[in-house]
Amino acid sequence: MDHVVGALRATDVQVGKAGEAVPQSYTTHAKFMYEGKTGQAFICDTKKNCDAIYAYFDILKGLAGPYTYQSDSGLVVIQLNSSLTPEQGAAAAEAIKEL
Numbered sequence: 001m002d003h004v005v006g007a008l009r010a011t012d013v014q015v016g017k018a019g020e021a022v023p024q025s026y027t028t029h030a031k032f033m034y035e036g037k038t039g040q041a042f043i044c045d046t047k048k049n050c051d052a053i054y055a056y057f058d059i060l061k062g063l064a065g066p067y068t069y070q071s072d073s074g075l076v077v078i079q080l081n082s083s084l085t086p087e088q089g090a091a092a093a094e095a096i097k098e099l
Contacts, residue, residue: 047074
């Protein structure tokens, strides 16, 4: 999780404590603040496990918002507050891209 937090901190993230999410196929989960809005990060042992989390939030994008991103490796997923701007979402996506 430290490498995810470090990458997001470069974009002004304030990290909070871990919580729960569905599906629970992740190994690590943390909630954080990004641009004053809430978000959460998930790290998985396998891409397949993170694919399930990404798909869950993609189905709920009408409620959870459009800002769910998965790293190129597929092992990190972040979900951000729906009130962010597209530019803020793009910056967060870029921060985790190579993780």
